Amino acid sequence: MLSSAPRKMNSGFVAWLRRDLLLAYRRRGEVASPVVFFLMVSTLIPLGLTPEAAQLEKVAAGMIWIMALLATLLSVDGLFASDYHDGSLEQMLITPQLLPLPILGKVTAHWLTTGLPLTLVSPLLGLMLSLPIDGYLPLLCSLALGSACLSLVGAVGAALTVSLRKGGLLLSLLVMPLYMPVIIFGTATVNAAVDGLNWLPPLAILGALFAASVALCPLAAAGALRVTASN
Amino acid sequence: MLSSAPRKMNSGFVAWLRRDLLLAYRRRGEVASPVVFFLMVSTLIPLGLTPEAAQLEKVAAGMIWIMALLATLLSVDGLFASDYHDGSLEQMLITPQLLPLPILGKVTAHWLTTGLPLTLVSPLLGLMLSLPIDGYLPLLCSLALGSACLSLVGAVGAALTVSLRKGGLLLSLLVMPLYMPVIIFGTATVNAAVDGLNWLPPLAILGALFAASVALCPLAAAGALRVTASN
Amino acid sequence: MSWLSKLFSKLFAKWLPNESSSWQWFYRLGSPKWFYRRSGQWLPWLSLAALLVLATGLVWGLAFAPEDAKQGNSFRIIYIHVPAAFLAQSGYFIMAIAGAIGLIWKMKISYMVMKAAAPIGAVLTFVALFTGAVWGKPTWGAYWVWDARITSMLILLFLYAGVMALQYAYHSIDAASKASAILALVGTVNIPIINKSVDWWYTLHQPATIKLTSAPSMHMDMFMPLLVMIVGFYLFYGVALILHTRNEILRRERKTSWVRELVNAKAGL
Amino acid sequence: MSQAPLLSVENLAFERDDSCLFSAVDFTLDSGDVLQIEGANGSGKTTLLRLLTGSLQPSVGEISYLGQALSECRYNYLSDMLYIGHQPAVKLNLSAEENLRWMVATAAQSNDLSIKDALTQVGLAGYSDIPCYALSAGQHRRVALARLLISQARLWYLDEPFTSIDKQGVAFLQSCLQQHVAQGGAVILSTHQDLALNGLRKYKLLPHIEQGV
Amino acid sequence: MSQAPLLSVENLAFERDDSCLFSAVDFTLDSGDVLQIEGANGSGKTTLLRLLTGSLQPSVGEISYLGQALSECRYNYLSDMLYIGHQPAVKLNLSAEENLRWMVATAAQSNDLSIKDALTQVGLAGYSDIPCYALSAGQHRRVALARLLISQARLWYLDEPFTSIDKQGVAFLQSCLQQHVAQGGAVILSTHQDLALNGLRKYKLLPHIEQGV
Numbered sequence A, B: 001m002l003s004s005a006p007r008k009m010n011s012g013f014v015a016w017l018r019r020d021l022l023l024a025y026r027r028r029g030e031v032a033s034p035v036v037f038f039l040m041v042s043t044l045i046p047l048g049l050t051p052e053a054a055q056l057e058k059v060a061a062g063m064i065w066i067m068a069l070l071a072t073l074l075s076v077d078g079l080f081a082s083d084y085h086d087g088s089l090e091q092m093l094i095t096p097q098l099l100p101l102p103i104l105g106k107v108t109a110h111w112l113t114t115g116l117p118l119t120l121v122s123p124l125l126g127l128m129l130s131l132p133i134d135g136y137l138p139l140l141c142s143l144a145l146g147s148a149c150l151s152l153v154g155a156v157g158a159a160l161t162v163s164l165r166k167g168g169l170l171l172s173l174l175v176m177p178l179y180m181p182v183i184i185f186g187t188a189t190v191n192a193a194v195d196g197l198n199w200l201p202p203l204a205i206l207g208a209l210f211a212a213s214v215a216l217c218p219l220a221a222a223g224a225l226r227v228t229a230s231n
Numbered sequence C: 001m002s003w004l005s006k007l008f009s010k011l012f013a014k015w016l017p018n019e020s021s022s023w024q025w026f027y028r029l030g031s032p033k034w035f036y037r038r039s040g041q042w043l044p045w046l047s048l049a050a051l052l053v054l055a056t057g058l059v060w061g062l063a064f065a066p067e068d069a070k071q072g073n074s075f076r077i078i079y080i081h082v083p084a085a086f087l088a089q090s091g092y093f094i095m096a097i098a099g100a101i102g103l104i105w106k107m108k109i110s111y112m113v114m115k116a117a118a119p120i121g122a123v124l125t126f127v128a129l130f131t132g133a134v135w136g137k138p139t140w141g142a143y144w145v146w147d148a149r150i151t152s153m154l155i156l157l158f159l160y161a162g163v164m165a166l167q168y169a170y171h172s173i174d175a176a177s178k179a180s181a182i183l184a185l186v187g188t189v190n191i192p193i194i195n196k197s198v199d200w201w202y203t204l205h206q207p208a209t210i211k212l213t214s215a216p217s218m219h220m221d222m223f224m225p226l227l228v229m230i231v232g233f234y235l236f237y238g239v240a241l242i243l244h245t246r247n248e249i250l251r252r253e254r255k256t257s258w259v260r261e262l263v264n265a266k267a268g269l
Numbered sequence D, E: 001m002s003q004a005p006l007l008s009v010e011n012l013a014f015e016r017d018d019s020c021l022f023s024a025v026d027f028t029l030d031s032g033d034v035l036q037i038e039g040a041n042g043s044g045k046t047t048l049l050r051l052l053t054g055s056l057q058p059s060v061g062e063i064s065y066l067g068q069a070l071s072e073c074r075y076n077y078l079s080d081m082l083y084i085g086h087q088p089a090v091k092l093n094l095s096a097e098e099n100l101r102w103m104v105a106t107a108a109q110s111n112d113l114s115i116k117d118a119l120t121q122v123g124l125a126g127y128s129d130i131p132c133y134a135l136s137a138g139q140h141r142r143v144a145l146a147r148l149l150i151s152q153a154r155l156w157y158l159d160e161p162f163t164s165i166d167k168q169g170v171a172f173l174q175s176c177l178q179q180h181v182a183q184g185g186a187v188i189l190s191t192h193q194d195l196a197l198n199g200l201r202k203y204k205l206l207p208h209i210e211q212g213v
């Protein structure tokens, strides 16, 4: 008899996380390419700015953070786009689960494929940009936390723009200011360490930002998606 | 009677150029739209690096060029993608015209909607990043020429990856190495002017790069599109 | 790319191979089966030669060449570093030429050579970079500096990576071959430009503090082993390329009768 | 006990940007029913189905499931519903099997038919490992339709399910629908083809006619 | 004079990644013919049409236009050909009129029917200024089909042109085809529906059967 089977208790988090990771993996030549991308952009920096170690050292932390932000922006834009076009997003919206959970699954997959690799190669980038040795650990910690914030906030922007073929500009400009604290405290963490100061306070603030983003961004993105889908 | 009408002499260049401009006009306002992106990132730079004018001044030209490059990379990814998905690309491949011409039309539209606006707002960015006054004219000239090269080379990469359904990261892996000369001579032009040297030689080299790209890139992109379409 | 090959054959009709002429070997070379058989005959001899020359060079360079006045024994890295850097660069051209032959004459085997050449070249580039970095620590005090040559070597690594990534990204073998051949050709046009521009960038930004190129003219006793090593690396490259290509042939032709026979014969032994 | 029909739609109207697409749509659906929405292109069939799934909100009127307004039984309703739209939600980069596995994982309930069997039944036996971009148009749609075989949902909303499907496939799909309603399910579908189903009911969607000035 | 048929296909075979999809496809097409390619899902109808447009290269066999091999008369052939595939090449962000204007601009030749009239005839009278993402599935396809009314091409290759089109639309489209062949054109189309056209010929695409071991 239909519907008599017990309902599965699933939140959709795992299913969407797995699917998006699988999709990322399917773009095979791609698994390594976030890493290659960061390596390449960090080759551009000496080419564009200066090859002198003494000078590079000063901008290293800031540049790595700007790269993290660019990579996130670059990739988060497509977070919902392909799902919107092939109808998967509509399916997501009509599942009985709480919408923020599948969204959190997708964002986690996004972070695992951009933020995490960036964090892991950041010591190498630090080497290339002559970052002083004291900066490595703070760089790793702050990037891990901060890039997660970037993915989460980016998801809200992506949700807002996915079906708005017009007028997305204003809304995405609203998201941008949210990036500013992340990048400020991110670089502050590394610079504090390089200058021999205590780098835990800025890191703690990043942690707080992260906690707030995890709690709020999926909700905001869910709301945005509902609006866009009823379009 | 069918086929008795005289054939129109058209190269497809204008038709594709117009269409892509119209499309870009319809989509003004997306997050990833290059100008928005450009402006947003340049507000982040002082935050990430340093707010001191003396320091910013040194990195201004390089940063503007790096941003121009990333903005191009970001947008060139979609040059053929949506056409591939909705079947327009297949229509382009079966028109009797010489394929490089429609491609050149599309690339021109791309430059008019990314490279040109970037060039036009670059004085503003120069101001924000405290670029010395001598640098403005060389910045404008070099960006105009250089961003055209970036669009052209990017088109080859986009053509090679269009049928792969991959994000922009693979594309960036393919074209970033090819972008290096452009960024070197681009920043060299501005820096030469700022240092009071003659900035025409590097600009001339950019011009030569541009000429070579115009001649070769549409051909290479045409070959690449034929390959990917038969996939 | 048919227009390209057509244009090509019109322009160079006179010199182009055609089947009736003495160019027959060229066409036979295009046959994977023929290549597989022939290379099987060359391979032992080539490997032996590579082994001998490399062993001679290594023993000579590491044990007998005099110690460097300034750098001590660390300079001996040169016997790996320089040949690897040499081969990495020529390897790219070999790969691109193979790709071009494939596009123009639609020769299957040259696509296979191209595919085989990419990882070998990338590994050699990496070896050059790595040995350079290791060497850099004692001599310059840093693993990495933005020197013109080093940078262009890094870009070369990216070019290789691009070709390899494209090879793997395509599902269809044919499309993969053609696409990466196009990319390799575009890369070849760019390599001289990249090298020139990186030189320009270097000289523009920074006065010569450390320079690779101005290595003092080497002592003959140090130089001879280096020369031997370079020859050895070329031979080794040849062996690696043939091995890789043979592998690729078997993979792509696994459905043909001759490969099946070969496999059956091996299994029967 | 179950006096209330499975689904009842009362006086539904939908307007977008101040122009009314349809109004006074009224019907009920019971277990065992197959309802075909008819209407010319652009008459609002897809819109109606999306209203039913809850993606769109009606301007006027009410939809109720087992006698309860949708807003009051969202979880149950959505768990009991399956919708396949014009866009079949098939990821091109995944294989048929992976697509189906994901669809099942996100669904509230499913029966015991294995994914492999479902794919075999829809005629994709040899194709389950191939990425979906290498499938033909009809095979691509069949991946989505395989969901029907696994689903335990009572309500099926199908928007032109026969698109690109060959004759044999259409016959198979109809037998699927027949079996589903025989088990107590119900189907609403839109299609321009004529169907040969027992107990088929039709609902003709008429354009809204402006009354008064 | 014109002994050679408009299009002749001889012993065509296509293989992808070492597996043969179909082989020994043989037919000729003259002005006035409508040829319907039949076959199950995945039998290669789309692939065959793409071979005919020159997007794909056959592994074996030859296609000739007016007695000349395609490679020798590429320009003429492509100028005389119109292809509408599964993906109708309609840009979602442009309006129907803008889409059509661009399609006409890239075509080698077109007749005097204005774009507005063509859109009216396909039933999009009030919709020409609306961006295509706001059109229904059938209206979306109709935008692409409006090209047929403006085209001067002799050869039409249509891949499932009736997808999402309502009954009235199907009848209209059939009369279009009828008129085209009456003017000396020819049509090859794939569809799973039964057509009521005079002079309709059918070609059944059979899967390739491996010979030998």
Ligand code: HEM
Residues within 6 Å of the ligand: C078, C081, C082, C085, C086, C089, C128, C129, C130, C131, C132, C133, C135, C136, C137, C139, C149, C150, C151, C153, C154, C212, C213, C215
């Ligand atoms: C990661 C770092 C390095 C890279 C990527 C690198 C790369 C290269 C390249 C591309 C060549 C040219 C080979 C040719 O002529 O084709 C070369 C040659 C050479 N390198 Fe390095 N190198 C690095 C570090 C070093 C270091 C630290 C030293 C020692 C001081 C060194 C000493 C030399 C010497 C002596 C030559 C031969 C010069 C000549 O004959 O032109 N390299 N290297």
Ligand SMILES: Nc1ncnc2c1ncn2[C@@H]1O[C@H](COP(=O)(O)OP(=O)(O)OP(=O)(O)O)[C@@H](O)[C@H]1O
Residues within 6 Å of the ligand: A231, D016, D021, D039, D040, D041, D042, D043, D044, D045, D046, D047, D048, E133, E134, E135, E136, E137, E138, E139, E164, E166
């Ligand atoms: N996103 C949208 N924004 C604005 N109008 C829309 C949108 N989607 C559809 N419409 C309009 O609503 C009407 C009904 O569309 P709908 O897709 O429901 O039609 P349909 O009956 O499913 O047609 P078809 O048989 O072609 O699929 C159409 O006139 C269409 O132009």
Ligand SMILES: Nc1ncnc2c1ncn2[C@@H]1O[C@H](COP(=O)(O)OP(=O)(O)OP(=O)(O)O)[C@@H](O)[C@H]1O
Residues within 6 Å of the ligand: B231, D133, D134, D135, D136, D137, D138, D139, D164, D166, E016, E021, E039, E040, E041, E042, E043, E044, E045, E046, E047, E048
């Ligand atoms: N890009 C591709 N790469 C690999 N195989 C493909 C590709 N496109 C199609 N195929 C395979 O080729 C076969 C024929 O596909 P084709 O699209 O020609 O079928 P069709 O007859 O048009 O089917 P339908 O009626 O479903 O449209 C299918 O088995 C399909 O899996």
Ligand SMILES: [Mg+2]
Residues within 6 Å of the ligand: D045, D046, D047, D086, D159, E136, E137, E138
């Ligand atoms: Mg519809």
Ligand SMILES: [Mg+2]
Residues within 6 Å of the ligand: D136, D137, D138, E045, E046, E047, E086, E159
């Ligand atoms: Mg088909």
